[in-house]
Structures are given as structure tokens and as C-alpha cells.
Amino acid sequence: MNRQQFLLLTTGALATGCQSGGPTAGASGGAGPGRVVDAGPAEQYAADGVYEGFRSQGFFLVRNGSRLFAVSSWCTHRKCKLKAEPDHSFYCPCHGSTFDPAGHVTEGPAKRDLPVFALRTENGRLLVTLPG
Numbered sequence: 612m613n614r615q616q617f618l619l620l621t622t623g624a625l626a627t628g629c630q631s632g633g634p635t636a637g638a639s640g641g642a643g644p645g646r647v648v649d650a651g652p653a654e655q656y657a658a659d660g661v662y663e664g665f666r667s668q669g670f671f672l673v674r675n676g677s678r679l680f681a682v683s684s685w686c687t688h689r690k691c692k693l694k695a696e697p698d699h700s701f702y703c704p705c706h707g708s709t710f711d712p713a714g715h716v717t718e719g720p721a722k723r724d725l726p727v728f729a730l731r732t733e734n735g736r737l738l739v740t741l742p743g
């Protein structure tokens with residue numbers, strides 16, 4: 612193998628490595644872009660509040676009346692894990708950013724709202740699609 616062949620090979624390997632964070636299947640399997648997380652039976656999220664069981668996987672489930680949504684549990688400032696507050700807002704212990712219950716920034720240094728992830732129910736189970 613000459614120098615040019617080596618460079619092409621390693622460049623190709625690096626390019627492939629950069630794509631390794633792409634789509635993966637969660638516990639439920641899943642198709643399409645992103646990672647699907649099976650959050651269990653949808654009926655367990657019937658009461659209003661913030662469900663923190665998937666915080667370490669990157670999201671909170673929030674029930675507010677008839678609305679159920681998944682919002683990122685990672686601060687948009689520098690990716691610290693957020694804490695859910697009793698009033699259903701979110702607080703970042705790293706630099707003090709706060710977000711309202713819908714994920715909108717209420718105090719910086721974060722400037723971007725929390726991403727909201729796609730939800731769907733399949734066979735009674737709640738599936739959350741996270742970015743790939």
C-alpha cells in the first residue's frame with residue numbers, strides 16, 4: 612500500500628466513524644432517522660406533571676392537560692443535565708439557566724429553547740424519537 616492509498620483508506624474510515632452517531636434502534640426497534648425509546652405504556656402518563664424516568668436518556672415527559680410531550684433534559688447552553696422543579700419548570704445546576712414547563716428559556720445564559728421530540732403511540736406504548 613502506497614501513501615496515497617493509505618490516506619484514502621484512513622480518510623474513508625474517519626468519514627465512516629463520523630457517521631456512527633446516526634440512527635440506532637431502541638428497545639422497541641424503530642425505523643427512520645433518530646433513536647426510538649420505548650417509554651412504556653402510554654396510560655402511565657395520564658396525570659399532569661413531569662416524568663423524570665428518562666432524564667439520563669435525554670428527555671423528560673411532560674403531561675399538561677390533554678397535551679403530552681417529550682422535551683430535552685439537556686441544557687441548550689453547554690449540555691448539563693437539567694433538573695425538574697416542583698412547578699414543572701426546569702433548572703440547570705451548571706450555570707443557572709431556567710426553562711418554563713414548555714421548554715422555553717426564561718433565564719440565561721442559555722439562549723435556545725429546549726428541543727421537543729416526536730412522540731407516537733404504538734400498540735399502547737409510548738415511543739419517543741430522539742435525534743440520531
Ligand code: FES
Nearest residue numbers: 686688689703706
Ligand atoms: S450548561 Fe446549563 S446554563 Fe450552562
